[in-house]
Amino acid sequence: MSTLTRDTWVLIADSEKALFIRNETDAENPNFVVVREEEQDNPKDVAQSANKPGRMQDSGVQQMSAVEDTDWHELAKERFADDLAGILFKQAEKHKFERIVLCAAPQVLGALRDKLHKEVSWRVVAEVDKNLTNHPLDQIEANLRRELESV
Template identity: 45%
Template structure:
């Protein structure tokens, strides 16, 4: 359901203020404003034309996809892949957690371990953002659909350049890097 509102100036006579028998004058500056309330309007399905890229990423792998057919008969194909070896934190760090003194006395506290796995995921999100900026600057795509887990999607949003952010038409917070191309295409088209 769409609700229409009109802009009304303060000098617009109200129904009780105008003389009886006269019709209300229509003002040309009254333009309808469409107000979409949450949940009332369904987003249209994502149109995958030839100038739309779909980036499917997680913390270790990124797939850059493009439609090779028309928008009505979409067929995604891989145009670029990025991989990162990201072993578990226990395999990346070798030190025991650090300790520090709380002040006078023998009381000491342990510090948290550095989560090298998460740091590596953040770095990979920055690499994806840099790669997207290079391609956007070369005008290789006009529209962009991002598919990534919510944490990676948040990291990507922080790292993306304004030129890339302006081209995003849809974001899908799901992990789809290990799905088949047809599954990815179906999920992107229905979102």
């Protein structure tokens, strides 16, 4: 059975943007339609940090060491995978899709895979570790068709 059958969903994601796409036709000539877009407002860490890094007393006399501050930018990226997993679970519960292909940057794909509910994970028919979020739909179609043919 071909992977990109009619009504198969495709999630295209990186750590800050996601497209939920449905294939309207078949694998030989896919026609993707965007069902939903998600984008995370995630400014650089410097813009999100309220304070300068903390300091703590060292073992020496009047010596202080810096304490590493939380990287809010990275933390937000990790939370985005949680958000995407939640959206997919809600859509699966509503029977919006029966099959889905996950296409994401490798780090995001790994984080997402760990967060997926079993109601979603059994519907995953393929995974592609590529970042295609900034490509137009026709290039996403061509790239995915090529990637999935080689599997």
